[in-house]
Amino acid sequence: MPGQPLKQIQIEGFTSIRSATVDLGRVNILVGANGAGKSNFVQALAMLGRIVDGELGLFVGLNGGGSALLTHGSATSRIRLELDADPNSYEAVLVPGANDELIFDSEVVRHHESSRREPSDQLLGRGHRETLLSTPTAEPGGGTAGHVLDLLRGCKVYHFHDTTADAPVKRMVPTADNLRLSPDAGNLAAYLYRLGSSSDVADQAAYRRIVGAIALVAPFFRDFVLQPEGNDRIRLRWQQQGTDGVFSANQMSDGTLRFVCLATLLLQPDLPALVVLDEPELGLHPFAIVQLASLLRQASTRSQVLIATQSVTLMNQFEVSDLIVVERKDGASSFSRPDPDALEAWLTEYSLGELWEKNLLGGRPTHEESATDD
Numbered sequence: 001m002p003g004q005p006l007k008q009i010q011i012e013g014f015t016s017i018r019s020a021t022v023d024l025g026r027v028n029i030l031v032g033a034n035g036a037g038k039s040n041f042v043q044a045l046a047m048l049g050r051i052v053d054g055e056l057g058l059f060v061g062l063n064g065g066g067s068a069l070l071t072h073g074s075a076t077s078r079i080r081l082e083l084d085a086d087p088n089s090y091e092a093v094l095v096p097g098a099n100d101e102l103i104f105d106s107e108v109v110r111h112h113e114s115s116r117r118e119p120s121d122q123l124l125g126r127g128h129r130e131t132l133l134s135t136p137t138a139e140p141g142g143g144t145a146g147h148v149l150d151l152l153r154g155c156k157v158y159h160f161h162d163t164t165a166d167a168p169v170k171r172m173v174p175t176a177d178n179l180r181l182s183p184d185a186g187n188l189a190a191y192l193y194r195l196g197s198s199s200d201v202a203d204q205a206a207y208r209r210i211v212g213a214i215a216l217v218a219p220f221f222r223d224f225v226l227q228p229e230g231n232d233r234i235r236l237r238w239q240q241q242g243t244d245g246v247f248s249a250n251q252m253s254d255g256t257l258r259f260v261c262l263a264t265l266l267l268q269p270d271l272p273a274l275v276v277l278d279e280p281e282l283g284l285h286p287f288a289i290v291q292l293a294s295l296l297r298q299a300s301t302r303s304q305v306l307i308a309t310q311s312v313t314l315m316n317q318f319e320v321s322d323l324i325v326v327e328r329k330d331g332a333s334s335f336s337r338p339d340p341d342a343l344e345a346w347l348t349e350y351s352l353g354e355l356w357e358k359n360l361l362g363g364r365p366t367h368e369e370s371a372t373d374d
């Protein structure tokens with residue numbers, strides 16, 4: 001597995017998440033009612049990703065400003081995010097600044113030495129607008145800050161829901177934009193072209209596995225047709241079985257196109273350390289969902305995987321220890337892992353999805369008392 005395994009994330013004061021500490025495993029499946037806070041959790045991880053890219057201001061602006069991200073009604077107006085790996089951690093405390101922006105109240109990298117009880121903290125700064133993580137340090141290899149930088153860069157949130165006519169995945173992209181699959185799969189054609197035409201056997205094998213996984217879900221799919229055009233740009237094209245005609249990405253069904261993105265992400269040779277997806281089952285047939293679960297499990301042997309889902313079919317493919325149940329308690333999101341021992345007897349007779357539907361795992365919608373309720 002690349003990099004350091006992520007052990008825990010702590011979130012305070014972020015949207016519906018007043019205070020949460022969530023231990024991370026290899027597979028993490030967030031389940032819960034509508035509005036419970038699953039996407040908010042994914043957004044907190046996305047925010048960490050934008051922080052490390054020096055785009056906190058852009059993220060805050062695109063998400064409605066600091067006031068939309070700070071927990072409404074909270075006594076303290078601050079967001080604290082902490083990501084712990086072994087032996088390094090990162091902590092950002094963000095507070096409201098001028099013009100509804102968020103600025104760093106503090107930014108700390110932490111190293112836990114096995115020989116010492118107390119971790120050593122390095123305060124990177126206070127009052128700044130964008131991360132100071134990438135500022136070169138005197139320590140060889142960048143020191144703890146360098147490791148933390150890699151840690152945060154390894155957490156990637158992907159979203160492949162957009163399949164409209166001008167979706168990023170359908171656009172023409174520069175062929176050179178092929179190093180990493182982008183979070184919206186906007187460079188899918190360039191990325192697949194590199195894998196398919198690479199002289200590296202691992203890249204070639206990954207390309208074949210991707211095509212094979214797609215053909216399993218969409219048996220009419222033969223292969224991609226990836227040819228750079230003038231100015232070294234490329235777009236997604238493909239062929240069906242039994243015909244030589246070439247189709248555009250627009251002629252692929254929405255579910256197939258999403259599965260193409262998911263298969264490419266999860267079968268790529270260089271997976272990020274933590275792959276995050278919100279409702280990856282969107283628009284997929286139950287058979288495709290079962291294949292997706294298999295891809296997620298395979299990916300979890302090389303990397304950590306975190307998804308939020310509403311799909312009982314998808315849930316059924318995992319273990320009870322993989323689940324994180326998200327519930328609203330007093331208007332705030334709470335996160336808990338069901339106790340496998342307590343459910344052992346039930347699990348001999350029922351699948352995880354059936355236990356979910358019987359409300360034995362929690363996470364069902366509950367009535368919240370309003371201020372005017374008696």
Ligand SMILES: Nc1ncnc2c1ncn2[C@@H]1O[C@H](COP(=O)(O)OP(=O)(O)OP(=O)(O)O)[C@@H](O)[C@H]1O
Pocket residue numbers: 014015016017032033034035036037038039040041067068069070071072310326
């Ligand atoms: N700034 C905020 N302060 C407090 N609560 C907030 C804030 N912003 C959003 N919320 C709450 O978060 C909820 C949305 O949560 P979220 O999108 O994470 O739900 P979800 O679990 O992903 O649900 P779904 O299954 O429908 O996608 C809103 O209904 C609202 O109650």
Ligand SMILES: [Mg+2]
Pocket residue numbers: 038039040278308
């Ligand atoms: Mg959601």
